Amino acid sequence: MNVRSLLIRWSGMSLVLRILIGLIIGTILGLTVPQWTGIGILGLVFVSALKAIAPVLVAVLVAASIARASSDLGPRFRMVISQYLLSTFLAAVCAVAGSFLFPVALRLDDVVDEAAPGALSDVFTNLLTNMVLNPMASVSQANYIGILFWAILTGFALKYKASERTIDVVHDFAEVVTLIVKWVIQFAPFGILGLVFKSVSESGLEVFTTYGHLVLLLVGCMAASTLIFNPLISFVLLRRNPYPLLFTCLKESGLQAFFTRSSAANIPINMNLCKKLGLDENFYSVSIPLGATINMNGAAVTITVMTLAVTHTLGVNVTFTSALFLGLIAALGACGASGVAGGSLLLVPMACSFFNIGNDVAMQAVAVGFIIGVIQDSVETALNSSGDVFFTATAEYYDRKRKPGCR
DSSP states (O other): OOHHHHHHHHHHSOHHHHHHHHHHHHHHHHHHOTTOGGGHHHHHHHHHHHHHHHHHHHHHHHHHHHHHOOTTHHHHHHHHHHHHHHHHHHHHHHHHHHHHHSOOOOOOOOOOOOOOOSSHHHHHHHHHHHHTSOHHHHHHTTOHHHHHHHHHHHHHHHHHHSOHHHHHHHHHHHHHHHHHHHHHHTTHHHHHHHHHHHHHHHHTTGGGTTTHHHHHHHHHHHHHIIIIIHHHHHHHHHOSOOHHHHHHHIIIIIHHHHHHOOTTTTHHHHHHHHHHTTOOHHHHHHHHHHHHHHOOHHHHHHHHHHHHHHHHHHTOOOOHHHHHHHHHHHHHHHTTSOSSTTTTGGGHHHHHGGGTOOHHHHHHHHHHHHHSHHHHHHHHHHHHHHHHHHHHHHHHHHHHHHSTTOO
């Protein structure tokens, strides 16, 4: 078999199957030849490429979609935003219940020096500041709040002032960028191989036993949110079995997000999945990047569990009512978590401040979070990112159900 036919067979395989092959090879190499550090460059290059193209993709797609959008998109946007916020709050409540049922104590030793918000007001200040950051700087720095803000304004300006020919040019440019993204995604199996190799060669399998109780609590709460509460929201709206859609999203979006550990980097992959599901591009090209910003179920779980673990370790008396209030704060704060690896952990000190726990102590919990981050952050990102597609599809299916004549 020559190289050409081998490449044809390889490209003809399911992308998910190719990713699984990359995962297995990366694990084997990480355990057997951890000294071959150059393999990890494959993962770095893949994630860097996705992070580089994603801001440009979001900017042009959102602007083009708004410019061509019809007025009937309004109800769908309200529906998907409501789902994002409700699911994030329910995830925080689930984390509160889990923390009370299975309390965790931490070993607080080393303090890490990271910049973290000190209060909820700081989170909203950062959000507003990032929103009006220079649009070119927003794209170059992957500031998705700013990208969304300026892209939406540009889209409305195009809609009301530009000619159809100009709007078509913007749409064509969006199609070109989308094609580039598809080319990049084809290298996902090699990127996953490199990412898995790096994680396994550096951490081995120790991370599954160190802080195992904390990892199980975090993953358990995230799984409950994803497998119980999110499908319940979808079932209430659609009155049909939500699990086929959920498992499709987990397989084709969550699997890749698990290894990239970046909601931002997974935006192109989610948009490609939405297209495969036959969703309206004018809708999902806005709802997916929006979800990467405010649909933060896993982040809400992380903030809540880590904060209550600190209070339990220090012997702070926390009533269930105050813990629920913490869940609300965590849900709101999670919407300001950055779409990069470890973004939610830096909001733990903000949540701890509501129990008068100092920043030095809280940052020790952040250090613990980074230790288990290879699991915690991977699962968190997988559930967050797959949920973006799941709720986008739910909102569109609900709209079609309301208006049977629609496609």
